[in-house]
Amino acid sequence: MMNRRQILGAGAAGAALVSSQAWGKTSNMGLPEAALMDTAATQPPKAPSTGLDYNPVVTLNGWTLPFRMNNGVKEFHLVAEPVERELADGMTAHLWGYNGQSTGPTIEAVEGDRVRIYVTNKLPEHTSVHWHGLILPSGMDGVGGLSHPGIPPGKTFIYEFDLTKSGTFMYHPHADEMVQMAMGMMGMFIVHPKDPDFMRVDRDFLIMLNAFDIDPGTFVPRIMTMADFNLWTWNSRIFPDIDPLVVNKGDKVRVRVGNLTMTNHPIHMHGYDFKVTCTDGGWVPESAQWPEVSIDIPVGAMRAYEFVADHLGDWAIHCHKSHHTMNAMGHDVPTFIGADKGKLTRQIRALQPEYMPMGTAGMADMGEMSMPLPDNTVPMMAGWGPHGPLEMGGMFSVVKVRDGIRPDDYSDPGWYQNPPGTQAYEWTGELPDFTRADSAQTQITPKPTTKG
Numbered sequence: 001m002m003n004r005r006q007i008l009g010a011g012a013a014g015a016a017l018v019s020s021q022a023w024g025k026t027s028n029m030g031l032p033e034a035a036l037m038d039t040a041a042t043q044p045p046k047a048p049s050t051g052l053d054y055n056p057v058v059t060l061n062g063w064t065l066p067f068r069m070n071n072g073v074k075e076f077h078l079v080a081e082p083v084e085r086e087l088a089d090g091m092t093a094h095l096w097g098y099n100g101q102s103t104g105p106t107i108e109a110v111e112g113d114r115v116r117i118y119v120t121n122k123l124p125e126h127t128s129v130h131w132h133g134l135i136l137p138s139g140m141d142g143v144g145g146l147s148h149p150g151i152p153p154g155k156t157f158i159y160e161f162d163l164t165k166s167g168t169f170m171y172h173p174h175a176d177e178m179v180q181m182a183m184g185m186m187g188m189f190i191v192h193p194k195d196p197d198f199m200r201v202d203r204d205f206l207i208m209l210n211a212f213d214i215d216p217g218t219f220v221p222r223i224m225t226m227a228d229f230n231l232w233t234w235n236s237r238i239f240p241d242i243d244p245l246v247v248n249k250g251d252k253v254r255v256r257v258g259n260l261t262m263t264n265h266p267i268h269m270h271g272y273d274f275k276v277t278c279t280d281g282g283w284v285p286e287s288a289q290w291p292e293v294s295i296d297i298p299v300g301a302m303r304a305y306e307f308v309a310d311h312l313g314d315w316a317i318h319c320h321k322s323h324h325t326m327n328a329m330g331h332d333v334p335t336f337i338g339a340d341k342g343k344l345t346r347q348i349r350a351l352q353p354e355y356m357p358m359g360t361a362g363m364a365d366m367g368e369m370s371m372p373l374p375d376n377t378v379p380m381m382a383g384w385g386p387h388g389p390l391e392m393g394g395m396f397s398v399v400k401v402r403d404g405i406r407p408d409d410y411s412d413p414g415w416y417q418n419p420p421g422t423q424a425y426e427w428t429g430e431l432p433d434f435t436r437a438d439s440a441q442t443q444i445t446p447k448p449t450t451k452g
């Protein structure tokens with residue numbers, strides 16, 4: 001919180017800026033405060049304090065950037081800077097991001113708003129911000145060298161434009177893009193409809209798909225990686241530490257998923273079918289919405305889907321590429337399924353008594369075992385559910401649908417208790433005699449030939 005003296009100080013600084021005329025055209029209030037976030041916890045939805053009403057979004061393990069009104073213009077302040085982000089509890093990455101975090105804070109405004117976005121560059125190189133999908137003047141498009149000169153280190157640029165349409169958009173640098181995006185610079189830009197009843201939902205979740213290549217035991221992503229990333233993240237967070245999507249039974253729910261990785265991600269949600277209602281091009285008319293249970297999110301695109309949460313339970317939501325629900329792993333591990341490592345194990349144990357052979361019966365044992373890992377590294381598969389290890393990582397979370405969740409409550413309700421008679425269970429009777437197909441009993445009689 002600011003005390004009175006700091007507020008007066010800020011006012012004086014503002015006056016100095018105005019008298020220098022550099023800001024006179026756009027601001028008589030000085031720079032808006034640059035809000036900072038120091039935690040990766042999901043922040044509650046931020047209802048608008050002024051202007052048109054809207055139903056705010058919830059960014060999983062993220063937050064919404066505050067704004068202020070200045071003569072009818074919504075002003076935001078983004079600070080591009082090096083950040084330390086907890087990708088999971090016990091694993092911190094040294095990234096580049098905005099306002100203390102990667103991914104950057106979500107920007108929320110309303111169709112028809114005029115926005116003024118101050119971007120301060122605290123990176124060691126120039127940057128820019130491209131407003132992906134928004135319709136705006138060419139000079140505000142944020143392509144460094146094309147729309148405007150790159151923002152040099154230490155400088156602040158102003159982007160200002162009208163929000164002509166509602167929908168889901170993204171922002172990211174268009175300057176040394178490969179490096180800056182590999183380092184985690186990206187965020188979501190939500191423009192709410194002017195009519196709060198248009199496409200209204202009760203819960204509106206945001207997921208930005210991103211990816212890093214961070215060697216186990218290290219902190220900084222490898223920036224030259226093109227395809228073989230080892231950490232597949234949602235809002236720069238990996239399972240088991242991606243927060244659940246908590247939903248009250250009967251809620252109308254929207255999930256907006258943006259993809260700024262280098263590959264597509266088929267996002268699959270269990271327990272429901274849903275309809276695709278929005279792309280970064282705009283809303284999909286009802287007559288054109290079709291049902292899905294997985295929605296492929298192309299590179300550099302956004303898809304939103306909606307469903308009514310009428311099935312209670314804990315429902316997995318994840319990328320369907322199975323390597324994307326794993327944490328850091330080597331891809332050059334040979335397959336040992338079916339191999340007899342008995343003799344090899346005895347030989348190795350003569351030298352290293354604690355050696356344990358792995359992988360001869362699949363790799364599920366990786367989920368249960370606590371293997372010694374380098375510092376600042378999370379296991380390849382992790383997470384414990386109510387019935388055992390989940391053996392997941394990366395792009396995975398759980399949609400938790402419950403009765404009696406308050407509208408503003410997003411806290412984890414714990415695990416779902418399956419009602420009696422609704423959970424898979426073990427057969428405890430006699431097993432039949434499993435006979436091989438080559439035994440006399442089940443031998444298939446060859447078909448008589450019709451040739452001849």
Ligand SMILES: [Cu+2]
Pocket residue numbers: 232264265266319320321324395
């Ligand atoms: Cu994926």
